[in-house]
Amino acid sequence: MSTPVESSLWGRLDDPAADAGYADHPKRKGFFTDTSVCIGCKACEVACKEWNQVPDDGFLLTGMSYDNSQQLGASTWRHVAFVEKPIDVPAPVDLGMPTIGSEDQGAVSGDAGVRWLMSSDVCKHCTHAACLDVCPTGALFRTEFGTVVVQPDVCNGCGYCVPACPYGVIDLRKEDGRAFKCTLCYDRLKDDQTPACAQACPTESIQFGDLDELHERADRRLAELHEKGVDVARLYGRDPEDGVGGDGAFFLLLDEPEVYGLPPDPVVTTRDIGSIWKHVGAAAGALVAVGVASFLGRRR
Amino acid sequence: MSFRERAMVPEPEFESYYGRPILKQPTWKTPDVPLYLFLGGLAGASAVLAEGAALTGRPALEKVARLAAAGGAAGGTVALVHDLGRPERFLNMLRVIKPTSPLSVGSFILAPFGALAGAAAASQVTGVLPRLGRLAGAGAAALGPPLATYTAALVANTAVPAWHEAHRELPFVFAGSGAQAAGGLAMMLVPTDQAGPARRMALGGAAVEILAAEGILKKGLVAEPYDQGRPGKLMKVARFATAAAAAATVVGGRSRVLSALAGATYLTASLATRFGVFEAGLESARDPKYVVVPQKERLARKQTGGAAAHTAG
Ligand code: SF4
Numbered sequence: 001m002s003t004p005v006e007s008s009l010w011g012r013l014d015d016p017a018a019d020a021g022y023a024d025h026p027k028r029k030g031f032f033t034d035t036s037v038c039i040g041c042k043a044c045e046v047a048c049k050e051w052n053q054v055p056d057d058g059f060l061l062t063g064m065s066y067d068n069s070q071q072l073g074a075s076t077w078r079h080v081a082f083v084e085k086p087i088d089v090p091a092p093v094d095l096g097m098p099t100i101g102s103e104d105q106g107a108v109s110g111d112a113g114v115r116w117l118m119s120s121d122v123c124k125h126c127t128h129a130a131c132l133d134v135c136p137t138g139a140l141f142r143t144e145f146g147t148v149v150v151q152p153d154v155c156n157g158c159g160y161c162v163p164a165c166p167y168g169v170i171d172l173r174k175e176d177g178r179a180f181k182c183t184l185c186y187d188r189l190k191d192d193q194t195p196a197c198a199q200a201c202p203t204e205s206i207q208f209g210d211l212d213e214l215h216e217r218a219d220r221r222l223a224e225l226h227e228k229g230v231d232v233a234r235l236y237g238r239d240p241e242d243g244v245g246g247d248g249a250f251f252l253l254l255d256e257p258e259v260y261g262l263p264p265d266p267v268v269t270t271r272d273i274g275s276i277w278k279h280v281g282a283a284a285g286a287l288v289a290v291g292v293a294s295f296l297g298r299r300r
Numbered sequence: 301m302s303f304r305e306r307a308m309v310p311e312p313e314f315e316s317y318y319g320r321p322i323l324k325q326p327t328w329k330t331p332d333v334p335l336y337l338f339l340g341g342l343a344g345a346s347a348v349l350a351e352g353a354a355l356t357g358r359p360a361l362e363k364v365a366r367l368a369a370a371g372g373a374a375g376g377t378v379a380l381v382h383d384l385g386r387p388e389r390f391l392n393m394l395r396v397i398k399p400t401s402p403l404s405v406g407s408f409i410l411a412p413f414g415a416l417a418g419a420a421a422a423s424q425v426t427g428v429l430p431r432l433g434r435l436a437g438a439g440a441a442a443l444g445p446p447l448a449t450y451t452a453a454l455v456a457n458t459a460v461p462a463w464h465e466a467h468r469e470l471p472f473v474f475a476g477s478g479a480q481a482a483g484g485l486a487m488m489l490v491p492t493d494q495a496g497p498a499r500r501m502a503l504g505g506a507a508v509e510i511l512a513a514e515g516i517l518k519k520g521l522v523a524e525p526y527d528q529g530r531p532g533k534l535m536k537v538a539r540f541a542t543a544a545a546a547a548a549t550v551v552g553g554r555s556r557v558l559s560a561l562a563g564a565t566y567l568t569a570s571l572a573t574r575f576g577v578f579e580a581g582l583e584s585a586r587d588p589k590y591v592v593v594p595q596k597e598r599l600a601r602k603q604t605g606g607a608a609a610h611t612a613g
């Protein structure tokens with residue numbers, strides 16, 4: 001297959017599929033993950049694994065909140081974050097009563113001062129995707145739906161995409177050597193089906209659809225929450241003017257992005273590729289100059 | 301989850317998800333990749349040295365430099381292929397050419413460089429086809445400086461703050477480090493009466509590298525990994541070794557023993573720089589502080605300063 005090469009590196013771009021060379025293509029598809037209704041059931045993680053036949057990611061108990069899958073990775077394409085955050089509620093008056101159970105059941109009595117945030121994270125399918133830009137083999141490509149997908153039959157496991165992603169999404173699968181991440185269920189999209197995670201989500205926290213329509217829905221939801229006084233609600237990845245040109249998969253969050261393990265202001269590294277090459281060229285010139293100067297003058 | 305480590309220097313306060321990294325740890329292996337950075341620099345600068353030696357009639361210098369160019373390219377290629385998750389697919393690197401991927405561009409530099417430097421060295425050693433050998437050597441010399449410096453683009457074109465934010469300085473650090481390595485190796489192996497250009501190249505490289513590295517260290521929080529921990533130590537070793545080798549070159553460049561010692565010290569410095577830069581990147585990806593704090597500051601500046609001009613350029 002021929003791999004469309006993207007021409008636009010930075011800034012607002014409303015139609016990444018056209019930019020990648022698709023003349024005729026369906027509307028851009030995406031996810032809107034409304035974390036305010038997520039109940040942390042992890043149905044999305046399971047559905048994704050089942051449909052995409054993703055191998056296990058280790059059966060670890062991290063002791064870190066209820067989060068045992070820990071992070072997105074080569075074998076974790078949806079990841080539900082559990083944020084336990086102490087909040088400043090006035091502590092219940094201590095009457096000096098004996099507590100129920102032993103000391104180490106502190107969580108029971110401490111629960112009043114803890115706020116739970118749950119959020120199902122996923123590849124952002126960036127408008128300007130660093131992983132795709134840096135991939136030397138063309139294994140990563142832009143689909144006709146505007147999403148970003150790895151072709152496992154081309155990837156040679158060079159690992160360049162891994163540190164390029166500003167969100168820390170894509171990774172190499174150790175046993176296999178190649179890079180893997182969410183495909184936004186490319187196979188299902190081609191059959192007009194909803195991605196497995198969105199289909200499985202019982203609360204409609206994960207919504208799938210045409211990106212422009214999801215934007216409208218998200219804006220309405222944000223307004224509604226703000227009206228109810230939930231001032232902390234904010235959209236993340238919604239802005240087409242941000243450092244990656246906006247995300248194909250964006251979020252409604254109830255706290256700062258970094259609390260969920262998301263970068264506050266990600267920028268696609270290739271925004272600076274012109275400057276990078278310019279400085280490489282100048283440095284190569286300096287090396288030539290040092291070389292020439294070394295042979296000038298004294299014949300020794 | 302506020303993190304306020306008890307350190308001597310006040311730590312910036314920031315939030316994170318249980319202190320976990322935001323970026324993925326680069327999967328590039330040690331020593332494969334830092335070694336590749338070193339060998340690429342050695343090979344690229346050696347090809348320049350070889351061509352100069354050929355033009356000015358310094359056969360001993362020419363021979364050592366040609367072999368270093370060919371050997372460095374071959375060794376570097378092995379390291380690079382070994383680092384792949386699917387080494388048998390290394391030819392996929394040449395499937396497309398993408399200016400946005402320094403690894404793609406670099407493959408199109410390394411492949412012809414390796415072939416030309418190899419041909420030049422083979423002709424030099426065997427005496428077969430000397431004209432073609434010289435031509436190949438000239439080609440390698442043209443590709444040498446890009447080979448020695450593109451690796452800076454390779455690491456800088458990532459989301460890793462210590463690498464990306466140093467994208468203006470790293471190419472010069474790598475150019476200087478490559479010149480030091482090439483000059484240093486020739487100082488070790490070439491009689492002093494022919495090694496003058498090697499000495500001057502190493503000295504010039506040392507100056508370029510020290511200046512550029514100073515520029516990185518001024519960058520505040522993002523540069524911290526170059527100054528602390530293991531990468532910090534490596535960078536310090538590199539600085540001291542560079543300064544010591546430069547002093548020895550100036551004082552005793554024409555003594556065979558001192559020259560060889562200085563040469564070995566240059567090589568040590570160049571290796572330490574590559575491992576230091578590489579490991580600084582790993583550290584920078586490991587600690588969410590290096591991602592969160594500068595990005596929050598940038599957001600705050602944007603909110604107060606309106607449309608703050610971005611720093612590309
Ligand atoms: S989030 Fe990372 S892996 Fe996903 S498209 Fe963007 S750069 Fe690529």
Ligand code: SF4
Binds near residue numbers: 138
């Ligand atoms: S690991 Fe595979 S997908 Fe990632 S940049 Fe390399 S070839 Fe492309």
